[in-house]
Amino acid sequence: MADPDLPRREIQIYRVHDCLLIAIQDDLDDGMVIALQDSLMQRIVSSGAHGVLIDISALEIVDTFTGRMLAGIARMASLLDADCVLVGMRPAVAITLVELGMRLEGVKTALNVDRGLELIRRSLRPVPVNAG
Amino acid sequence: MQDDASETIVLRAQHDITRVRRALTLLLTRASAKPTEMTKFVTAASELARNTVLHGGGGTATIELTRERKGFRISTIFEDAGPGIADVEAALRSGFTTGSGLGLGLGGAKRLCEVFELVSSAEAGTRVRISSRVGLR
Numbered sequence: 001m002a003d004p005d006l007p008r009r010e011i012q013i014y015r016v017h018d019c020l021l022i023a024i025q026d027d028l029d030d031g032m033v034i035a036l037q038d039s040l041m042q043r044i045v046s047s048g049a050h051g052v053l054i055d056i057s058a059l060e061i062v063d064t065f066t067g068r069m070l071a072g073i074a075r076m077a078s079l080l081d082a083d084c085v086l087v088g089m090r091p092a093v094a095i096t097l098v099e100l101g102m103r104l105e106g107v108k109t110a111l112n113v114d115r116g117l118e119l120i121r122r123s124l125r126p127v128p129v130n131a132g
Numbered sequence: 133m134q135d136d137a138s139e140t141i142v143l144r145a146q147h148d149i150t151r152v153r154r155a156l157t158l159l160l161t162r163a164s165a166k167p168t169e170m171t172k173f174v175t176a177a178s179e180l181a182r183n184t185v186l187h188g189g190g191g192t193a194t195i196e197l198t199r200e201r202k203g204f205r206i207s208t209i210f211e212d213a214g215p216g217i218a219d220v221e222a223a224l225r226s227g228f229t230t231g232s233g234l235g236l237g238l239g240g241a242k243r244l245c246e247v248f249e250l251v252s253s254a255e256a257g258t259r260v261r262i263s264s265r266v267g268l269r
Contacts, residue, residue: 027153060157064179090167096168096172096175099240100240100244
């Protein structure tokens with residue numbers, strides 16, 4: 001449910017090369033999460049993007065709810081043949097997630113957007129077949 | 133800044149959890165808490181606020197900032213009149229869940245703050261108090 005005191009904000013999805021980029025700016029509530037999942041999966045299919053970068057550098061708090069939602073988005077994207085990389089995690093968030101016992105299994109992370117793009121490109125590059 | 137501050141937030145719905153996080157972030161910023169102190173405490177509070185809303189049937193969060201000889205102490209008390217926690221020891225264990233969650237909330241919250249006190253009964257509901265020292269220099 002959205003906070004009725006706040007104007008409804010939508011998370012913008014940007015296209016960078018063959019990847020989609022979203023920047024999470026603020027606390028997410030349930031309604032926003034579901035809207036984001038929906039529009040992001042639609043965009044993956046309509047754009048044929050091979051990668052999704054989720055920038056969480058603005059997030060001071062990633063609790064188990066947000067963590068579970070991010071891991072879910074990564075799994076959904078991978079079902080649609082898109083690699084998902086979480087970028088820009090703050091040091092305090094990394095420390096807190098580990099103490100919380102949150103594993104974020106199957107979620108790739110990179111220090112920033114550039115490295116995230118590089119990670120996606122590398123995984124897309126065809127693996128040389130060793131002839132002989 | 134004013135030395136001590138206190139605020140009670142009613143927890144009824146999901147967006148009230150966000151209110152608790154915002155109020156704490158504001159107070160902790162004023163207390164010059166370090167980023168890790170702030171993120172740990174606010175994350176613990178977020179887990180407990182979610183428990184109050186989802187399992188306690190709603191309740192309140194009372195936030196308090198008090199000045200100490202060095203730095204500040206931040207405390208939050210979560211109270212609900214819900215069904216209580218039948219087995220507190222089990223509930224604090226990682227992986228324990230009665231719902232669809234990960235079962236990390238309660239035990240995780242305990243690990244993230246210095247003081248964690250939980251009192252729960254079927255008659256009186258659940259009361260959790262967490263507290264940490266912040267902004268020491």
